[in-house]
Amino acid sequence: xxxxxxxxxxxxxxxxxxxxxxxxxxxxxxxxxxxxxxxxxxxxxxxxxxxxxxxxxxxxxxxxxxxxxxxxxxxxxxxxxxxxxxxxxxxxxxxxxxxxxxxxxxxxxxxxxxxxxxxxxxxxxxxxxxxxxxxxxxxxxxxxxxxxxxxxx
Amino acid sequence: xxxxxxxxxxxxxxxxxxxxxxxxxxxxxxxxxxxxxxxxxxxxxxxxxxxxxxxxxxxxxxxxxxxxxxxxxxxxxxxxxxxxxxxxxxxxxxxxxxxxxxxxxxxxxxxxxxxxxxxxxx
Numbered sequence: 001x002x003x004x005x006x007x008x009x010x011x012x013x014x015x016x017x018x019x020x021x022x023x024x025x026x027x028x029x030x031x032x033x034x035x036x037x038x039x040x041x042x043x044x045x046x047x048x049x050x051x052x053x054x055x056x057x058x059x060x061x062x063x064x065x066x067x068x069x070x071x072x073x074x075x076x077x078x079x080x081x082x083x084x085x086x087x088x089x090x091x092x093x094x095x096x097x098x099x100x101x102x103x104x105x106x107x108x109x110x111x112x113x114x115x116x117x118x119x120x121x122x123x124x125x126x127x128x129x130x131x132x133x134x135x136x137x138x139x140x141x142x143x144x145x146x147x148x149x150x151x152x153x
Numbered sequence: 154x155x156x157x158x159x160x161x162x163x164x165x166x167x168x169x170x171x172x173x174x175x176x177x178x179x180x181x182x183x184x185x186x187x188x189x190x191x192x193x194x195x196x197x198x199x200x201x202x203x204x205x206x207x208x209x210x211x212x213x214x215x216x217x218x219x220x221x222x223x224x225x226x227x228x229x230x231x232x233x234x235x236x237x238x239x240x241x242x243x244x245x246x247x248x249x250x251x252x253x254x255x256x257x258x259x260x261x262x263x264x265x266x267x268x269x270x271x272x273x274x275x
Contacts, residue, residue: 018259019259022259022260022261023259072164075164075168076168076171077164077167077168079163079167083163084163084164087162087163087164088164090162091162091164091165094210094237095237095258095259096237097237098210098236098237098238098239098258099237099239099257099258100239101238101239101240101243102239102240104240105240105242106240106242106243110210110238112161112210112211112212
């Protein structure tokens with residue numbers, strides 16, 4: 001088992017940057033990835049994708065409700081119910097991990113999204129010692145992408 | 154041509170519907186949406202769509218399996234896969250199983266409209 005490299009993490013940074021650029025036609029500011037130990041910057045809603053086969057762990061996209069509402073408005077979605085905010089974090093996490101397979105290949109098998117409202121306390125229990133955290137700033141909002149993945153083979 | 158939208162995400166189904174409504178394409182009429190492969194299979198048999206947008210990552214029945222089912226029912230149906238899965242193997246597998254095209258998420262309004270127009274012009 002080995003941790004992902006900086007080059008590997010760059011793939012996720014490109015994917016989340018590309019998502020905001022494509023959906024909002026506006027670049028988000030993506031921070032440098034840092035290693036976090038147990039103190040993850042979680043927000044109101046979190047989407048989680050589990051990875052398996054040649055990889056183990058999960059990817060999380062966590063965002064405040066105000067940011068998700070704004071993103072839905074950009075997408076002309078008028079239904080901003082909690083169900084749709086959960087749908088949005090799940091869809092973003094799914095898109096980032098799916099796009100990353102262009103680089104990691106089909107042997108990074110990804111799950112359907114799991115969606116969590118409120119602080120995802122289980123994340124602290126589940127994550128490995130070193131997970132990468134990437135902070136995304138868009139307009140005046142701040143979200144986080146947490147890459148808690150190891151390579152098995 | 155009759156279009157069916159298959160995606161487990163509410164916001165993606167709504168977004169595709171909205172983009173198509175805004176595009177005002179007289180040749181494409183949305184006849185229904187499905188949030189799973191099972192729902193899509195049932196709707197397909199009553200609504201008989203000519204074209205389908207199909208997500209891949211869905212619970213119970215994934216989009217590749219659903220594509221196989223639908224193309225077995227009607228080999229002329231044109232299925233556009235809309236997925237974030239960006240590896241070559243997934244696209245090849247979907248095309249082998251009967252899909253006619255592939256659009257990567259995230260997509261812009263124009264990319265979706267152009268992909269569907271290309272599909273019906275084939």
